[in-house]
Amino acid sequence: MTPIEPDAALLDTVRSAERVVVFSGAGMSAESGVPTFRDALTGLWARFDPTELATPQAWERDPDLVWAWYEWRAAMVRRVAPNAGHRAVADWARSAQLTVVTQNVDDLHERAGSAVAAHLHGSLYAPRCGGCTRPAELDDDRFDGMAEPAERMTPPSCVHCGAAVRPGAVWFGEPLPDAAWATAADAAENCDLMVVVGTSGVVYPAAELPLRAVRAGATVVEVNPQRTDLTDAVTHSWRVTAAEALPILAAVR
Ligand code: OAD
Numbered sequence: 343m344t345p346i347e348p349d350a351a352l353l354d355t356v357r358s359a360e361r362v363v364v365f366s367g368a369g370m371s372a373e374s375g376v377p378t379f380r381d382a383l384t385g386l387w388a389r390f391d392p393t394e395l396a397t398p399q400a401w402e403r404d405p406d407l408v409w410a411w412y413e414w415r416a417a418m419v420r421r422v423a424p425n426a427g428h429r430a431v432a433d434w435a436r437s438a439q440l441t442v443v444t445q446n447v448d449d450l451h452e453r454a455g456s457a458v459a460a461h462l463h464g465s466l467y468a469p470r471c472g473g474c475t476r477p478a479e480l481d482d483d484r485f486d487g488m489a490e491p492a493e494r495m496t497p498p499s500c501v502h503c504g505a506a507v508r509p510g511a512v513w514f515g516e517p518l519p520d521a522a523w524a525t526a527a528d529a530a531e532n533c534d535l536m537v538v539v540g541t542s543g544v545v546y547p548a549a550e551l552p553l554r555a556v557r558a559g560a561t562v563v564e565v566n567p568q569r570t571d572l573t574d575a576v577t578h579s580w581r582v583t584a585a586e587a588l589p590i591l592a593a594v595r
């Protein structure tokens with residue numbers, strides 16, 4: 343058996359699962375070249391702590407810094423492609439009832455062909471007014487040539503009320519979008535199989551979803567090269583990457 347071969351019991355569960363949830367975190371996109379959230383940041387951002395940039399306090403203190411960080415990330419994701427893991431999830435949905443729930447703010451699941459049921463932490467591509475909350479229609483060609491944007495960029499002003507436009511991501515201390523959370527919780531509590539891919543499992547309430555699935559009797563498989571805070575709670579922990587594991591799981595018949 344090669345290290346990336348799953349055990350027979352897991353393959354049987356995958357084969358018989360009728361309702362599957364793929365719950366992804368930053369490691370899902372790592373093989374596309376998107377750094378995970380808790381990787382050390384590089385280049386321009388190496389001296390910042392992402393958990394301190396992703397807060398309402400950081401926005402109040404220094405909106406130009408926070409806006410530039412999200413614009414840099416949005417531009418970076420535009421330059422990369424979905425990996426074999428994202429593509430396998432989209433393929434798998436053609437032969438099973440599969441719900442994608444993600445903590446990721448990128449759009450790589452969608453670009454691989456998946457319909458994402460819940461973006462629990464928002465999206466890099468849904469900026470909205472920080473005052474009146476209306477969606478901001480910003481031109482995507484602003485990303486062209488944005489390899490290393492400035493460390494500070496003034497956020498655009500809302501065309502309706504003039505307040506600063508804010509990133510579409512959920513920040514620490516903010517509630518998750520109600521509809522996304524309700525969809526995700528319902529999917530977790532009503533699946534037979536949950537595949538937890540590339541998350542450290544430290545950010546709540548998202549990290550509660552695998553625990554809810556276990557409590558509801560589902561088989562929960564962790565796909566992660568590292569041990570995580572969820573490892574002891576899940577049914578199977580498989581030490582492989584997303585792009586290695588998901589094509590194998592999606593091909594099980
Ligand atoms: P983290 O950066 O905390 O964790 C990434 C996980 O991916 C780690 O457990 C890695 O071992 C794993 N990993 C790395 N490469 C992988 C690969 N190729 N295949 C599979 N797994 C791999 O990212 P998240 O758990 O997603 O929220 O972080 C959760 C939330 O914390 C984010 O959504 C973000 C952040 O705060 C907000 O901004 C609100």
